Amino acid sequence: MTIASQTNILDSALDARGILRLTLNDEKRRNALSEAMLNRLLEAIHAAGDDPEVRVVILASRGPAFCAGHDLKELTAARAEDDGGGAYFTKIMALCASVMQAIVACPKPVIAEVRGVATAAGCQLVATCDLAVAEDGARFGTPGVHIGLFCSTPMVALSRNVSHKHAMEMLLTGDMIAAPRAVEMGLVNKAVPEAELSATTEEMAAKIAGKSTMTLATGKSAFYRQAEMGLSEAYNYAAQVMVDNMLTHDAEEGIGAFIEKRHPQWQDK
Secondary structure, X not given: OEEEEOOOOEEEEEEOOOEEEEEXXXXXXXXXXXXXXXXXXXXXXXXXXXXXXXXXXXXXXXXXXXXXXXXXXXXXXXXXXXXXXXXXXHHHHHHHHHHHHHHHHOOOXXXXXXXXXEEOHHHHHHHHOOEEEEEOOOEEEOHHHHHOOOOHHHHHHHHOOOOHHHHHHHHHHOXXXXXXXXXXXXXXXXXXXXXXXXXHHHHHHHHHHOOOHHHHHHHHHHHHHHHOOOHHHHHHHHHHHHHHHHOOHHHHHHHHHHHHOOOOOOOOO
């Protein structure tokens, strides 16, 4: 059974396992993060977080590019405004930041399925997702320095996912990196042949979808919160999260099922 809806630039399909596939579908613009695309993504991520039927989100794409970053033609057109485009640039950067933060805050795990290139804010999008699987031929880059525009907002997600030296190499040189190198750097989890990409992503998503959504939401939120804390604060915080988690139905059920050697029956609470 598949429940599907079609839009011009972002498609969505929810299957019976609770896996929601969001597909960037603006091939003409190389799936750029235009204002319209950002608004659709923000709406879709918020809706996925609120929908009890959704257990995992896959963010995929159509065409030769996963996402080419911001729509530079759209941004350039704003220079005709009296302020040289300053107000519009501020609006778009704030909207993009809202999308990235919505992905992190979404209680459902989000997996990027990457075909083709992911550059600038497109690379930021991959780095922001909780997990990422790429085809062997995929390439990643933050090439803003080539056009006089340092990739400062992509830097936020990139520097939180790879080492500082690797992030600075990408940001300062603007060089593209291949999928196998992205795996070595920690930007993506796996690189697989293109023919196996969707199946590999679906397999990962299905494993996660079989878990308690309460447990996943608890863990995802705690992961990102503790990462911003000092060591002592992080341990104190994580210990309380564990206590609260232990008191839930699904933790009691899961531990009981493990001891009794049976499959747990999740109630997602």
